[in-house]
Structures are given as C-alpha cells and as structure tokens.
Amino acid sequence: MPTTLGQNQYGKAENRVVKITRDGATHHIKDLNVSVSLSGDLDDVHHSGSNAHVLPTDTMKNTVYAFAKEHGIESPEQFGIVLARHFVTTRAPIDRARVRIEEYAWERIGTGGGDGGGEAGGERGGHSFVRRGQETRVTQVTFDGERVEVVSGLKDLTVLNSTDSEFWGFAKDQYTTLKEAYDRILATDVSARWRYGWSGGESGEAGAPDWNESYEQSKRHVLTAFAETYSLSLQQTLHRMGTRVLEHRAEIDEIRFSLPNKHHFLVDLAPFGIKNDTPDGAVYLAADRPYGLIEATVLRDGADARIAPDLTTL
Numbered sequence: 001m002p003t004t005l006g007q008n009q010y011g012k013a014e015n016r017v018v019k020i021t022r023d024g025a026t027h028h029i030k031d032l033n034v035s036v037s038l039s040g041d042l043d044d045v046h047h048s049g050s051n052a053h054v055l056p057t058d059t060m061k062n063t064v065y066a067f068a069k070e071h072g073i074e075s076p077e078q079f080g081i082v083l084a085r086h087f088v089t090t091r092a093p094i095d096r097a098r099v100r101i102e103e104y105a106w107e108r109i110g111t112g113g114g115d116g117g118g119e120a121g122g123e124r125g126g127h128s129f130v131r132r133g134q135e136t137r138v139t140q141v142t143f144d145g146e147r148v149e150v151v152s153g154l155k156d157l158t159v160l161n162s163t164d165s166e167f168w169g170f171a172k173d174q175y176t177t178l179k180e181a182y183d184r185i186l187a188t189d190v191s192a193r194w195r196y197g198w199s200g201g202e203s204g205e206a207g208a209p210d211w212n213e214s215y216e217q218s219k220r221h222v223l224t225a226f227a228e229t230y231s232l233s234l235q236q237t238l239h240r241m242g243t244r245v246l247e248h249r250a251e252i253d254e255i256r257f258s259l260p261n262k263h264h265f266l267v268d269l270a271p272f273g274i275k276n277d278t279p280d281g282a283v284y285l286a287a288d289r290p291y292g293l294i295e296a297t298v299l300r301d302g303a304d305a306r307i308a309p310d311l312t313t314l
C-alpha cells in the first residue's frame with residue numbers, strides 16, 4: 001500500500017549532565033537534563049533502512065557531555081544554542097535541531113564560618129549542596145540553519161495568596177452549585193514559557209540577551225504580579241503576570257501560562273458546633289483533583305503567537 005512518511009525526528013532524550021567547576025575549595029554545580037531531537041533528510045532510513053544520514057543518538061549523547069566540558073554551561077540557553085548550531089552546521093542532511101533543557105537548581109549548605117551559606121559556605125561548605133525545592137527552569141532552543149528560536153520558562157513554581165481573591169458574578173445554569181466567593185485562597189503551580197525576540201546573530205550569540213538575568217527577573221515579575229494583584233479570577237491574575245513580564249522585559253515578545261487552580265474548600269465544621277469562617281482565620285481542605293486549568297498567552301502588540309498551546313509538550 002502506498003503511504004507517505006510524515007513529520008519525523010529523532011534524538012537522545014534526557015541526557016543527565018552534572019558539571020562541577022572547581023574554584024579552589026569552592027565548587028560550582030550545574031545539573032541539567034538535555035534532550036536533543038534532529039530532523040531533515042531522513043526518508044531513507046525509514047524507507048530502506050539505510051543509515052547513511054543517521055548520526056547515532058549515542059553520538060548525540062557523547063556530544064552533550066563533551067560540549068559541557070569544552071564550552072561550559074553558562075546558562076541552559078547558551079548551552080542549547082551551541083548544541084543546536086553544532087548538529088545543523090556539521091551534518092548536511094540535518095536541517096533542524098531542537099534542544100530542550102531542564103535545569104535543577106542547587107544551593108550551598110552553609111556549615112558555619114559565619115557566612116550562612118555565602119559563596120564558600122564556610123570552611124567545608126564549598127562542596128556541599130542541597131537541591132533547591134522551588135521551580136524547575138526550562139528552555140527549548142530550535143535552530144533551522146538560519147534562525148534561532150529560544151523559548152524559556154519555568155514549571156512547578158507553587159504560590160498561594162491567603163486573601164485578596166474573589167470569584168463571583170459567573171455564568172450559571174441548572175448544574176451550577178458553586179457559591180460566590182468574596183474572600184478565598186488562590187493557589188497554583190505556575191508553568192510559564194516565554195519566547196525571546198532575538199533570533200541569532202550571524203555567528204554565535206552576538207546581541208543575545210543575558211539569559212540568567214532575564215530568567216531571574218522574569219520569575220520575579222511573575223511572583224510580584226501574583227502577590228500584588230487583587231484577583232477577581234485566576235484568568236485575571238494570569239493576564240497581569242504576563243503583562244508585567246512584557247512591560248519590564250523588552251527581550252521577551254510572548255509569554256504563555258498553564259495554571260492549575262488548586263482549590264481550597266472551607267471545611268464545614270458546623271456538625272461539631274464549630275464556626276469556620278471567623279475573621280481570625282479558617283480551616284480548608286486542599287483538594288488535589290479535579291482542578292480548574294487556566295491557560296493563556298499574552299503577546300507584545302504585533303508579535304506572532306508561536307508558543308505551542310500545550311505546554312506539557314515543551
């Protein structure tokens with residue numbers, strides 16, 4: 001039966017790279033999960049089994065580790081760009097490379113020395129780390145031989161406002177039982193992806209944003225907007241978070257969020273003769289499912305919407 005080969009790509013997924021850089025007794029750690037995927041003139045391997053155009057995924061794995069040593073890991077974005085350019089520019093049949101990276105953050109364990117976990121972390125603290133429990137930093141670099149596209153962001157950044165959130169005036173039908181809320185908990189695990197306007201210099205990273213600074217500031221603006229918005233819905237909070245990032249970070253053109261609404265239900269303690277809506281606080285049941293899922297993109301005026309709707313695929 002005649003068939004047509006559709007979109008295809010191949011690569012090595014989830015290369016776990018830990019790089020230690022020694023600066024005397026003070027060590028630095030970078031901990032990444034790197035996934036490479038290549039596409040191009042790969043019809044033959046699917047049709048006839050000829051592997052002439054197939055750089056082994058094992059080689060991709062080796063390249064990731066060799067580049068970590070040779071080029072260093074300044075940021076996940078810089079590392080992804082170097083890798084993506086390498087595969088497209090050195091392999092004629094390959095016309096597109098996509099590199100996805102997650103970064104797991106570590107912080108120093110301070111062991112005395114009085115500096116409470118500063119640079120060296122005390123006498124013996126320069127090589128002891130504890131995993132930072134907050135968010136995971138993510139990036140995706142795509143290179144098609146001409147343009148670099150960088151989409152970065154974060155996931156699993158859990159935040160909660162214990163007041164300044166309402167939800168009322170919503171549409172109602174015969175199945176609506178939700179009570180209007182004038183003072184509720186608003187909590188979510190922020191997943192965000194932002195796309196940079198920069199698309200690569202003639203060579204290397206000329207004119208590229210300061211990736212680490214951009215990440216830290218964007219995260220800060222997301223958190224500040226969450227904390228400072230008096231919320232009438234999670235949708236409104238999402239829009240404020242996106243707008244704030246675009247207002248303050250000129251290098252970003254588009255930002256998308258996926259926000260689970262982590263519902264907290266006031267527990268009915270009336271059967272026990274206990275009033276549970278007192279002004280001095282209340283007890284809630286933190287439900288894990290089902291959850292509302294609020295997703296939207298905020299764009300700089302005139303920018304293209306290029307971040308895929310489903311953030312779980314990124």
Ligand SMILES: O=c1[nH]c(=O)c2[nH]c(=O)[nH]c2[nH]1
Pocket residue numbers: 167178232233234235261292
């Ligand atoms: O912020 C909210 N947005 C909704 O769309 C919604 N729907 C719902 O039941 N609760 C909420 N809360």
